Amino acid sequence: MDWRPEMQDEAAEKFFRYLESREFKTTFCEDCREVIFPPKVVCPRCLQGHISWRDLPREGVVYAFTYQDRSFRCAYPEVIGLVELKGAGRILTKIDAPYDELSIGMPVELSFFTSRDGLVLHQFKVKRNSGEDGDDLVADSAPTV
Numbered sequence: 001m002d003w004r005p006e007m008q009d010e011a012a013e014k015f016f017r018y019l020e021s022r023e024f025k026t027t028f029c030e031d032c033r034e035v036i037f038p039p040k041v042v043c044p045r046c047l048q049g050h051i052s053w054r055d056l057p058r059e060g061v062v063y064a065f066t067y068q069d070r071s072f073r074c075a076y077p078e079v080i081g082l083v084e085l086k087g088a089g090r091i092l093t094k095i096d097a098p099y100d101e102l103s104i105g106m107p108v109e110l111s112f113f114t115s116r117d118g119l120v121l122h123q124f125k126v127k128r129n130s131g132e133d134g135d136d137l138v139a140d141s142a143p144t145v
């Protein structure tokens with residue numbers, strides 16, 4: 001049985017395909033310059049369909065978080081929350097960190113995991129501090145637009 005979520009449209013389909021190749025992208029409206037997340041085929045702001053795909057930032061800060069003790073797709077207990085991505089707004093996401101160790105404003109970075117039903121999904125984890133500010137080489141990060 002295929003437990004994957006029913007895709008609402010081609011934008012959702014494409015978003016999950018990008019995640020499979022470890023790319024974190026969303027749609028961008030070429031008319032009103034709006035970053036649209038979750039990705040859509042039509043801009044919800046100006047209702048035009050001149051859409052392109054852009055990389056989302058791979059780093060952000062924790063805006064809010066909570067914890068769920070039941071989940072259909074993921075292991076539980078688990079932490080979910082809103083992460084603020086610079087220039088893209090706040091997104092709802094899994095956060096791979098113990099609840100007790102998180103705080104508002106904490107820097108986090110993107111990672112990926114595979115759910116029990118085989119979907120590659122995004123999550124954020126607490127950003128490691130290498131001790132050298134501004135000079136980090138992160139092998140798996142892509143340039144943002």
Ligand SMILES: [Zn+2]
Nearest residue numbers: 029032043046
């Ligand atoms: Zn628009």
